[in-house]
Amino acid sequence: MTTTDATDRQLAAPVPPFAARVAATGGSPIRDILAVTARPEVINFAGGLPAPELFDTDGIAAAFADVLAHDARRALQYATTEGEPALREALAARTTARGLPTDADDLLVTTGSQQALSLLATALLEPGDTVLVESPCYLAALQAFGFAGARVIGVPGDDDGIDPAALDALVAEHRPKLLYTVPTFQNPTGRTLSADRRAAVAEVAGRRGLWIVEDDPYGELRFEGGRVPWIATYEGARDRTVLLGSFSKVMAPGLRLGWLRAPRELRRACAVAKQAADLHTPTVNQLAAARYLAVRDLDAHVAKVAAEYGRRRDAMLAGLPGALPEGSTWSRPEGGMFLWASLPDTGGYDSTALLSKAVEHEVAYVPGAPFHVGDPDPTTLRLCFVTQTPQEIAEGLKRLGRALRS
Numbered sequence: 001m002t003t004t005d006a007t008d009r010q011l012a013a014p015v016p017p018f019a020a021r022v023a024a025t026g027g028s029p030i031r032d033i034l035a036v037t038a039r040p041e042v043i044n045f046a047g048g049l050p051a052p053e054l055f056d057t058d059g060i061a062a063a064f065a066d067v068l069a070h071d072a073r074r075a076l077q078y079a080t081t082e083g084e085p086a087l088r089e090a091l092a093a094r095t096t097a098r099g100l101p102t103d104a105d106d107l108l109v110t111t112g113s114q115q116a117l118s119l120l121a122t123a124l125l126e127p128g129d130t131v132l133v134e135s136p137c138y139l140a141a142l143q144a145f146g147f148a149g150a151r152v153i154g155v156p157g158d159d160d161g162i163d164p165a166a167l168d169a170l171v172a173e174h175r176p177k178l179l180y181t182v183p184t185f186q187n188p189t190g191r192t193l194s195a196d197r198r199a200a201v202a203e204v205a206g207r208r209g210l211w212i213v214e215d216d217p218y219g220e221l222r223f224e225g226g227r228v229p230w231i232a233t234y235e236g237a238r239d240r241t242v243l244l245g246s247f248s249k250v251m252a253p254g255l256r257l258g259w260l261r262a263p264r265e266l267r268r269a270c271a272v273a274k275q276a277a278d279l280h281t282p283t284v285n286q287l288a289a290a291r292y293l294a295v296r297d298l299d300a301h302v303a304k305v306a307a308e309y310g311r312r313r314d315a316m317l318a319g320l321p322g323a324l325p326e327g328s329t330w331s332r333p334e335g336g337m338f339l340w341a342s343l344p345d346t347g348g349y350d351s352t353a354l355l356s357k358a359v360e361h362e363v364a365y366v367p368g369a370p371f372h373v374g375d376p377d378p379t380t381l382r383l384c385f386v387t388q389t390p391q392e393i394a395e396g397l398k399r400l401g402r403a404l405r406s
C-alpha cells in the first residue's frame with residue numbers, strides 16, 4: 001500500500017445510504033431455507049419447484065434448435081417491449097379458448113409473472129397506498145408491494161378462499177387501490193375461490209372501484225374437479241381485472257416467460273415500466289415458446305404432469321395422518337403444488353422453531369408465519385407435494401413424523 005492510498009482511505013467520505021425500501025423489505029425466508037436445505041439428503045418439501053424430470057426437455061430443445069436454425073437473426077436481436085407477435089397470438093388463442101375473449105394486443109409478455117407484479121406495483125402504487133391481499137399470501141407478491149411502499153392488509157377467508165363480505169367492509173374502510181389474489185390452487189394454501197365468491201368479488205370491485213390482480217400460475221394443473229371461471233370473466237370485473245399467466249409451472253420456470261392481460265391504459269403504463277426494467281423479455285425464449293405451442297401439444301403435456309402431481313398429492317395425503325400430531329388439519333387441493341397444514345392449537349407448536357428439528361431429520365417445509373399478513377399463525381406450514389416421487393414423499397413424511405415426536 002502506498003502512502004497516497006492510505007491517505008485517500010482516511011479521507012474517504014461515507015457513501016450515501018440505501019433507499020429506505022431496502023431496509024423495509026426483507027429477503028425471502030424461502031430462499032434462505034432453500035440454502036439451508038440444499039443438502040441432497042434432505043427431502044425438501046419447502047421449495048416451490050416443479051418436478052424437473054417431467055419437463056418436456058426434448059420438445060423445448062427442439063423448439064430452440066428450430067428457432068436458432070431458421071430465425072436466428074430475429075431470435076438473437078432486440079425486440080419490442082410488448083412481446084413477440086407469434087407468442088402473443090398463441091397466448092390470446094389459449095386465453096380465448098378458456099372463456100375469456102382476448103386479442104394479442106390485450107397482452108404484455110413479462111419476464112415471469114413475478115415481473116408483472118413489479119410492473120403493476122410501479123404503475124399503480126404510490127407509497128402509502130393500500131393493497132388488499134389474501135392472508136396467508138404468496139410471499140414474493142408481498143415483497144413487490146412492500147418495495148412500492150404499499151400498506152398491505154390481509155382479507156380473511158376460509159377453505160373456499162377470501163370472504164367477499166369481509167372484502168367489501170375492508171374496501172369501504174381503507175379505500176385500497178387493488179386486491180391481489182391467487183384464486184386457483186393458491187400459494188401457499190392450495191385452496192380455490194368458489195365460483196359464487198368470484199362473482200361476489202367481481203361485484204365488490206365493480207361497485208366500490210378497485211383493481212383486481214388475478215394471478216393464475218397454477219390453474220392448468222388441475223387433477224380433480226372442474227375448472228372455475230377466471231374472476232376476469234365476471235361482469236363487474238371485466239374492465240378492472242389484470243390476469244397474470246406464466247409458463248413456469250406448465251413448461252419450465254427457467255424460461256422466465258409470463259404475461260399479463262390488462263385494460264389498454266394500464267397495459268401501456270406497464271409496458272413503459274417494463275422498458276425501464278428490462279426493455280423486453282428474451283426474444284429467443286419467446287420465439288421458442290411460440291414454436292413449441294405451434295408444433296407440440298402443451299395441453300397433452302400438462303395433462304400428464306397434472307396426473308402425476310395428483311398421484312403425488314395422494315401420497316402426501318396418505319402419509320400426513322402418521323406424520324402430524326393428532327388434531328392437526330390440512331387442505332386437500334384439487335390441483336397446483338401446495339398443501340397447507342395446521343398443527344394443533346394446544347401443545348405450543350411453533351413450526352418456525354421446529355424447522356431445525358426437521359432439518360436434523362433430513363426433511364424440510366416452509367413455516368407458515370411469514371405468509372401471514374397481520375397476526376402470524378405459528379402452527380401453520382406449507383408443504384410442496386410435486387417435487388418428489390410418491391416413495392420419497394412417504395419417506396419424507398416418516399422423517400417429519402419422527403422430528404415432530406422427538
Ligand code: PMP
Pocket residue numbers: 048111112113114115138182187215217245246247248253256257258
Ligand atoms: N405468483 C405466484 C402465486 C407464484 O407462486 C409464483 C412462483 N412461485 C409466481 C407468481 C412467479 O412465477 P414466475 O415469475 O416464475 O412466473
